[in-house]
Amino acid sequence: MTGTAYEVYKSAVSDSDETSIMDAVARRTSGPVNIAQFGDFAGTCIHAVNGVELVADADGIAYWPATETLLVADLHFEKGSSFARRGQLLPPYDTGITLQRLAAVLARWQPRRVVALGDSFHDSQAAMRLSTEDRETLLSLMHGRDWVWITGNHDPAPPAGLGGEGLSEMREGGLILRHEPQVDPEAGEIAGHLHPCATVVRRGKAVRRSCFAVSRHRMILPSFGAYTGGLDVFHPAFDGLFDGRTFHALMRGEGQVYRISGKDLR
Amino acid sequence: MYRRVGFNDRKDTSMKVETISDLQLNEAGNLLPPPFVDWFDEKGWQPRPHQIALMEVARRGESALLIAPTGAGKTLAGFLPALTALSKRPKRKPGEAHRGTFGLYISPLKALATDVKRNVEAPIAEMNLPISVETRTGDTPQNRRQRQKLKPPDLLMTTPEQLALLLAMPDAERFFADLQFVIFDELHSLVTNKRGHLLSLGLARLWKLRPDLQTIGLSATVSNPLELQQWLVPQNRGDLRTDNAARLVQVVGGAKPNITILDSKERLPWSGHSGRHAAHEVYDLIKEHRTSLLFVNTRSQAEFLFQYLWQINDDNLPIALHHGSLEVAQRRKVEAAMSENRLRAVVATSTLDLGIDWGDVDLVVHLGAPKGASRLAQRIGRSNHRMDEPSKAILVPANRFEVLECKAALDANYLGDQDTPALRSGALDVLCQHILGMTVAAPFQEDDLYSEIISAAPYAELDWDTFERCIQFVATGGYALKAYERYAKIRRTEDGTWRLTHPRFAQQYRMNSGTIYEIPALRIRLVKQGRKNGKLPAIRGGRVLGSLDEYFLAKLEPGDTFLFSGEIVRLEGFIDNEAIVTRTFDENPKVPMYGGSKFPLSTYLAQHVRRMISDPKLWNALPFQVSDWLRIQAQRSVIPKPHEVLVETFPRANKHYLITYSFEGQLAHQTLAMLMTKRLERAGAKPTGFVATDYVVAIWGLEDMGAMIANGSLNLDDLYDEDMLGDDLEVWLADSMMLKRTFRQCALIAGLIEKNQPGKSKSGRQMTQSSDLIYDVLREYEPDHILMQATREDAATGLLDVRRVGDLLARAKGNIIHQHLDRLSPMAVPIMLEKGIERVNGGASESLLADSAENLIAEAMDVQSG
Structure with a gap:
């Protein structure tokens, strides 16, 4: 069939293909983007929101160097068991995986403080359902640093018995950290909630990845939890958050963030 | 205008019934009650031998498989035992309880169930028999379903999905208390997939409820009837040294179909599948016949053929289009017009394959190779639904390889060979769904359910351990990490039975049962107003044309044009679950192809094609353009023998090509190509x-x-070594999109992911996303999980066709002949062109492509300079 080549090729897209596609699109759109090509900053992308420089990490977190703070959104701990309660018995490994990934980025950035931008727990009883092992891992990650639980729609109250500070939002150094992005915010909003992802199409191939959706005024972080899917940046839920297509998607590749203009997304 | 090669044999119109020798046929009169004898007399008919044979089998309390060609009175034969028995049953006295259903008829299609109900009602009415007949399908309204439960009809026409739901009712036992016969129509098509697995499990439950139940299978010709005979009876009863099998009643003979291959006067294309070259000739055929059915293999072929025909339809003949992506209402309109003989032709895909009676079809045209001999026979059966008259069919190959394939299919049909695939063992995801369903019906003991399940032929070899793992999956997900004990859906109670822990899981089962899940699709909505200032208008309205594979649409960009529903449309953008398109007046669609059902070349036809190529004596039967092509191949390269695998290498346009002529079908070839590419990478090629x-x-x-x-730096024996199916396959499978798709289907069927929850349905995209995430987690943390096992078993025969890759590699061992050429060979031309079609951008590049095609062919076929 004539479709064979096409189908096959699409299904054969390997990581290196994806990388080259995103590379091509990224290079075409903007000049030097990856200004930090050394040390810990390799593969990251520095983006300024309201004049505050943030480092977007390919593993899906943002680092705020000026305050040595690591920002992570939508951890959705215990999403698996939350579904299991309702009869969908998803593999019970999501919290462990999410913690493992979180441990890796904490080891890389050694932040003085962590701010979890809401929906850290999938439901209000999720913290109670943590297995002993996962609970201990989480406590060890929190140990020795400040920890802020911003509340979200899934976890309207901070988790009981885990420590850390619970806040509904936080203002500091020109930034506003909250869970749900507002349509008409003050400049400097950093939020999660929407699980942004974006698609680029090149040479007949489509690559879809989770991303940071950013403008000069705001940043929406990708979701970090193992069972969190993505929502396309052109979904109506994003309406009014950006001025037309004048935003960028910082798309997550393998160990590399690609800065791609909203105009070049599908 | 055209000359047909083929045969036209009208001599043998008699029918013979092969029955087992100890089956002495009674006189018809002894078996048929008086009203039936009179009815046959009034009609001026004789009961046919196979109808009598079936009555006799039924009289002995046995089950039967009836294999007969279309038009042999198969349906009536299937119903006669139940009808005659019912006619003799004493009337229900007033005050007596309603009796349960006596005969169950199961069909693969809703429409077929409705159709057969009409056909059975006619004799019932004419004989004035007190027999009630009803259908129960997905379309049956809720109030009628309720009434059917209280007052079951004597004969119930239904589908495999509905049977599963009926069996999961708490009062199933009462509903089926009087069941005596189950009739399976089109059994050959029911048993080949997961639907068949689910149905076999349902049948096993019926056997448990009614140990003396008799089954009657109606089937087209198949290569191995014994498999179907076994399917029809319990496998774990009686003497284990002999086969447990239903009686076989086979009708042989009948009018042989008149099949020919269109010997086109036009130039035969080297590649492609559109069949454009033959449009005028096909149009003339339509004009010469009353009603033509034009079969194609894919939806896009259907669109193209329909488009071409209307471009030249100067007489404005009513020609319609029918394929699975079109809106249901549109399809129903076409079907209605067809049965009322208001159409001259219908272009159709496999959606029209199965037994519905389509009025006065006097010609079947098959565009493209039929891919399997049995499928061809089935499709040809659509014309002239009377057994004593030969059906008429014309094959139209779309390219040169297809000429070979059509010829092979034609020979096969002539010889009566069949290539239905061997049945695979029952899928585990289906078993998991069934276990939940059976718990919904009533609490069960593990031992009882196990012996019930292994009575079903597809699960006859299921081991206890796997069965237990399936129960664990249903209960708590079956994970090594026992985290979900407290959320168990079913639980073993003190009396040793497994019970549902909450009634909502019964609802969950009812909303998600079944084995048919569409690949994620988006609706195509046709609007008047396209983009304005880069934005889609907020208010849309407009007509839904149908739906299309999301994987195809994901590759399009706004502004791209493609053929759909018989017109060229332009993609404007996506909103929610819809692709918004507008009408365009472009002559050529920019994107030529979209997916649809594809059948790989059958193993059987592949063998025929290989033999035909290898033997120059057989070439005379081929059109000159094709035989000439093979002759030049023999001069420029070599012609492989049937057991050999030809490998050619040659340079072209700064690239180096390696071509494997393996003839194993597209799915196996895709898998092979992926694996070979990995090896070639390692070898530094x-x-x-x-x-x-x-x-x-x-x-x-x-x-x-x-x-x-x-x-010597690349060793061909190593390249094609069978160990490719070991580690390389594992590594590739890890990231394979195909495997993720397969997993998604297993997860849906097994109930790990729900498609429907009370009040909401998940979109295809949401489900794909979540199933991909789950797949990645399971692959890393629990690769031996029961669903991963189910996925790998599917992959072996399904989208990856690993089994055929294995066959090919075994065949290739020691039989590879390599030709190193300085330029491409004639046999390589089709595939070189195939590549060019991948994406055609507008008219300019089209002519560019045509140019290069000319060059390519000249280069390959020019013997003098070679």
């Missing part, structure tokens, strides 16, 4: 791409693979 068709795999790269083979 720097492969950069590949394309796979039903016949050939072409791989190209930057290094001269021919030279590498010559100097």
Whole structure:
């Protein structure tokens, strides 16, 4: 069939293909983007929101160097068991995986403080359902640093018995950290909630990845939890958050963030 | 205008019934009650031998498989035992309880169930028999379903999905208390997939409820009837040294179909599948006949053929289009017009394959190769639904390889050979769904359910351990990490039975049962107003044309044009679950192809094609254009023998090609190409791409693979070694999109992911996303999980066709002949062109492509300079 080549090729897209596609699109759109090509900053992308420089990490977190703070959104701990309660018995490994990934980025950035931008727990009883092992891992990650639980729609109250500070939002150094992005915010909003992802199409191939959706005024972080899917940046839920297509998607590749203009997304 | 090669044999119109020798047929009169004898007399008919044979089998309390060609009175034969028995049953006295259903009829299609109900009601009415007949399908309104439960009809026409739901009712036992016969129509098509697995499990439950139940299977010709005979009876009863099998009643003979291959006067295309070259000739055929059915293999072929025909339809003949992506209402309109004989032709895909009676069809045209001999026979059966008259069919090959394939299919049909695939063992995801369903019906003991399940032929070899793992999956997900004990859906109670823990899981089962899940699709909505200032208008309205595979649409950009529902439309953008399109007046769609059902070349036809190519004596039966092509191939390269695998290498346009002529079908070839590419990468050949068709795999790269083979740095035996199916396969499978799709289906069927929850349905995209995430987690943390096992078993025969890759590699061992050429060979031309069609951008590049095609062919076929 004539479709064979096409189908096959699409299904054969390997990581290196994806990388080259995103590379091509990224290079075409903007000049030097990856200004930090050394040390810990390799593969990251520095983006300024309201004049505050943030480092977007390919593993899906943002680092705020000026305050040595690591920002992570939508951890959705215990999403698996939350579904299991309702009869969908998803593999019970999501919290462990999410913690493992979180441990890796904490080891890389050694932040003085962590701010979890809401929906850290999938439901209000999720913290109670943590297995002993996962609970201990989480406590060890929190140990020795400040920890802020911003509340979200899934976890309207901070988790009981885990420590850390619970806040509904936080203002500091020109930034506003909250869970749900507002349509008409003050400049400097950093939020999660929407699980942004974006698609680029090149040479007949489509690559879809989770991303940071950013403008000069705001940043929406990708979701970090193992069972969190993505929502396309052109979904109506994003309406009014950006001025037309004048935003960028910082798309997550393998160990590399690609800065791609909203105009070049599908 | 055209000349037909083929045969036209009208001599043998008699029917013979093969029955087992100890089956002495009674006189018809002894078996048929008086009203039936009179009815046959009034009609001026004789009961046919196979109808009597079936009555006799039924009288002995046995089950039967009836194999007969279309038009042999198969349906009536199937119903006669139940009808005659019912006619003799004493009337229900007033005050007596309603009796349960006596005869159950199961069909693969809703429409067929409705159709057969009409056909059975006619004799019932004419004989004035007190027999009630009803259908129960997905379309049956809720109030009628309720009434059916209280007052079951004597005969119930239904589908496999509905049977599963009926069996999961708490009062199933009462509903089926009087069941005596189950009739399976089109059994050959029911048993080949997961629907068949689910149905076999349902049948096993019926056997448990009614141990003396008799089954009657109606089937077209199949290669191995014994498999179907076994399917029809419990496998774990009686003497284990002999086969437990239903009686076989086979009708042989009948009018042989008149099949020909269109010997086109036009130039035969080297490649492609559109059949454009033959549009005028097909149009003339339509004009010469009353009603024509034009079968194609894919939806896009249907669109193209429909488009071409209307471009030349100067007489404005009513020609319609029918394929699975079109809106249901649109399809129903076409079907209605067809049965009222208001159409002259319908272009159709496999959606019209199965037994519905379509009025006065006097010609079947098959565009493209039929891919399997049995499928061809089935489709040809659509014309002239009377057994004593030959059906008439014309095959129209769309390219040169297809000429070979059509010829092979034609020979096969002539010889009566069949190539239905062997049945695979029952899928585990289906078993998991069934276990939940059976718990919904009533609490069960593990031992009881196990012996019930292994009575079903597909699960006859299920081991206890796997069965237990399936129960654990249903209960708590079956994970090594026992985290979900407290959320168990079913639980073993103190009396040793497994019970549902909450009634909502019964609802969950009812909303998600079944085995048919569409690939994620988006609705196509046609609007008047396209983009304005880069934005889609907020208010849309407009008509839904149908739906299309999301994987195809994901590759399009706004502004791209493609053929759909018989017109060229332009993609404007996506909103929610819809692709918004507008009408365009472009002559040529920019994107030529979208997916749809594809059948790989059957193993059987592939063998025929290989033999035909290998033997120059057989070439005379082929059109000159094709035989000439093979002759030049013999001069420029070699013609492989049937057991050999030809491998050619040659340079072209700064690339180096390696072509494998393996004829194992497109799915197996895709898998093979993926695996070979990995090997070539390791060998340093720097492969950069590949394309796979039903016949050939072409791989190209930057290094001269021919030279590498010559100097020993690339070893062909290693390249095609069977160990490819070990580690390489594992590594590739890890990331394979195909495997993720397969997993998604297993997860849906097994109930790990729900498609429907009370009040909401998940979109295809949401489900794909979540199933991909789950797949990644399971692959890393629990690769031996029961669903991963189910997925791998599917992959072996399904989208990856690993089994055929294995067959091919075994065949290739020691039988590879390599030709290192300085330029491409004639046999390589089709695949070289295949690549070019991948994406055609507008008119300019089309002519560019045509140019290069001319060059290619000249280069390959020019013997003098070679």
